[in-house]
Amino acid sequence: MDPILRVELLGHFRFSFKGRAITGLSPRHQSLLAYLILNQQNPQLRTQIAFLFWPDSSDEQALTNLRRELHQLRHHLPQAEDFLVIDRRQLQWRAGPHFSLDVADFQSAVHSGSRAALEKAVKLYRGDLLPSCYEDWIVPERERLHGLMIEAYLRLIGWLEEDREYRLALEHAHDLLAHEPLHEGAYRALMRLHSLLGERAAALHAYHTCASLLGRDLGARPSAATQALYQSLLESDEPSQPTSIPPAGQPSTEAAYPLIGREQEWNTLRQTWGEAMLSGARCVVIQGVAGIGKTRLAEELLRWVAERGIAGARTRCYAAEGRLAFAPITEWLRSRSLRPGLEASEPLGLSEVARLLPELLREHPDLPRPPPLSESWQRQHFFEAVARCFLRDHRPLLLVLDDIQWCDPDTLEWLHYLLRSTPQAQLLLVATLRSEERRDNIALQTFLRDLRQWGRLSELELGPLNEIHTARLAAQVAGQPPDTSFTDFTRLSL
Numbered sequence: 001m002d003p004i005l006r007v008e009l010l011g012h013f014r015f016s017f018k019g020r021a022i023t024g025l026s027p028r029h030q031s032l033l034a035y036l037i038l039n040q041q042n043p044q045l046r047t048q049i050a051f052l053f054w055p056d057s058s059d060e061q062a063l064t065n066l067r068r069e070l071h072q073l074r075h076h077l078p079q080a081e082d083f084l085v086i087d088r089r090q091l092q093w094r095a096g097p098h099f100s101l102d103v104a105d106f107q108s109a110v111h112s113g114s115r116a117a118l119e120k121a122v123k124l125y126r127g128d129l130l131p132s133c134y135e136d137w138i139v140p141e142r143e144r145l146h147g148l149m150i151e152a153y154l155r156l157i158g159w160l161e162e163d164r165e166y167r168l169a170l171e172h173a174h175d176l177l178a179h180e181p182l183h184e185g186a187y188r189a190l191m192r193l194h195s196l197l198g199e200r201a202a203a204l205h206a207y208h209t210c211a212s213l214l215g216r217d218l219g220a221r222p223s224a225a226t227q228a229l230y231q232s233l234l235e236s237d238e239p240s241q242p243t244s245i246p247p248a249g250q251p252s253t254e255a256a257y258p259l260i261g262r263e264q265e266w267n268t269l270r271q272t273w274g275e276a277m278l279s280g281a282r283c284v285v286i287q288g289v290a291g292i293g294k295t296r297l298a299e300e301l302l303r304w305v306a307e308r309g310i311a312g313a314r315t316r317c318y319a320a321e322g323r324l325a326f327a328p329i330t331e332w333l334r335s336r337s338l339r340p341g342l343e344a345s346e347p348l349g350l351s352e353v354a355r356l357l358p359e360l361l362r363e364h365p366d367l368p369r370p371p372p373l374s375e376s377w378q379r380q381h382f383f384e385a386v387a388r389c390f391l392r393d394h395r396p397l398l399l400v401l402d403d404i405q406w407c408d409p410d411t412l413e414w415l416h417y418l419l420r421s422t423p424q425a426q427l428l429l430v431a432t433l434r435s436e437e438r439r440d441n442i443a444l445q446t447f448l449r450d451l452r453q454w455g456r457l458s459e460l461e462l463g464p465l466n467e468i469h470t471a472r473l474a475a476q477v478a479g480q481p482p483d484t485s486f487t488d489f490t491r492l493s494l
Contacts, residue, residue: 004079007033009101010128011125012126013130024076025076027132028069034133035049035137036093037093040094042092043085046066049091050063053135070091082094082098102124106148109121109124115159122152122172122175127179128145128146129142146180153173157189157193170193173193177190182217184210184223188225190203191203191230200233201309207230208309208396210226212396215424216394262297265297269460272428273301276428277426282458284431284458285431285459286462287432287435292462297460298314299314310395311338311396311397312337312397312399312400313332313400315332315400317401318403327411328408329386333353333356341388345388347366351370354369384421387422391418391422391427394425397426397427397428398427399428400429403433405433405434405437405440406437412446416451
């Protein structure tokens with residue numbers, strides 16, 4: 001038999017009598033009824049309820065207020081005498097066989113623990129307990145039921161994972177995050193499930209979303225369990241040799257050929273990336289003579305992070321532009337990867353960035369024009385505004401700077417500020433450096449020395465390929481297997 005009176009307190013307040021909604025109940029009526037229903041196992045003293053609901057009134061006035069509310073409830077609630085037991089000292093809700101409560105049904109389903117019961121439980125939990133009530137008494141019960149909801153979702157996801165219903169489990173993991181956006185267990189479930197479905201990039205993206213939200217909202221990093229799962233995903237199913245697909249929007253003739261003979265350097269570069277993600281901002285300098293393959297290695301990391309949904313931007317320095325201030329930063333800011341940071345900037349910050357991107361003043365005519373940088377504090381504000389465009393939402397970021405030996409002093413000063421002022425940022429700067437020209441840039445020497453002393457610099461030296469790797473690379477370029485004569489030639493050349 002269907003219940004005569006149906007009460008719903010999860011996500012909203014709803015009283016239904018014989019299928020028809022009961023209207024006209026004030027927020028105070030709703031709160032008082034919820035209190036009696038949730039505490040129906042014991043009679044409640046009138047004096048206790050009066051003090052709880054009207055703590056700022058005198059005892060006499062509080063009891064008068066309670067009598068008024070009870071009188072109105074009798075008027076609005078059909079067959080009130082069947083459900084409300086009222087005497088001169090006490091009040092109690094009488095449940096009976098013709099009454100149903102979503103909270104009770106939810107708790108019963110969670111405690112049952114079967115897959116069907118858990119599916120019923122998460123369906124019943126439409127939201128937190130009586131969200132329109134802001135009184136202190138409801139908070140502990142609201143938090144307890146919220147915890148049961150999390151438990152129900154995690155157990156249900158476990159059931160579905162065991163039954164290999166990964167897509168349905170993913171839907172429930174997303175539903176759990178809708179209720180609890182910072183729950184790491186839900187993000188780990190997403191990571192596992194996407195991995196089981198062969199969607200490795202989506203699994204890694206779930207980690208980065210988790211890390212970003214935790215950093216933004218709590219100033220915290222993912223737990224050891226979440227980081228360990230992330231590391232296992234990075235290490236699982238990795239190709240023995242990186243492929244050669246260049247990042248979208250960044251074509252390169254060098255990247256048209258596979259990365260040959262650089263397995264050790266490639267592993268070191270990826271390890272440095274992992275250190276930056278776990279321990280904070282770092283810089284790695286890839287050194288070697290011109291044409292040795294520095295840019296190719298940096299491009300491979302750009303491609304690798306792009307596959308994982310991570311933002312990356314590349315620029316380069318030119319010998320003829322060594323005195324052009326902030327030129328590399330300007331090119332980074334114009335990249336698609338950093339556009340969201342620009343669009344999210346507040347007007348004052350955007351005005352500072354307009355020093356590098358004057359087109360912003362045309363796109364936003366109301367922007368105040370930035371004053372000249374005549375004082376040191378103005379320069380710091382400018383540096384801060386530009387840095388916020390790069391580190392918006394605390395998301396991981398890879399920056400590649402080619403030919404840093406020609407970098408201007410102003411850019412190096414800003415890069416030093418970026419790495420020093422945000423040490424916990426998930427940021428890696430990869431710079432390529434022609435070793436034969438490194439001593440010609442005094443500002444660069446100071447920059448590298450400071451990072452080295454700070455413990456945030458990794459240096460990767462590239463030497464020439466051996467004859468076997470040279471022959472393999474030449475064969476890839478030529479589109480045919482290497483022959484013995486070419487291998488002998490390279491051995492003599494080397």
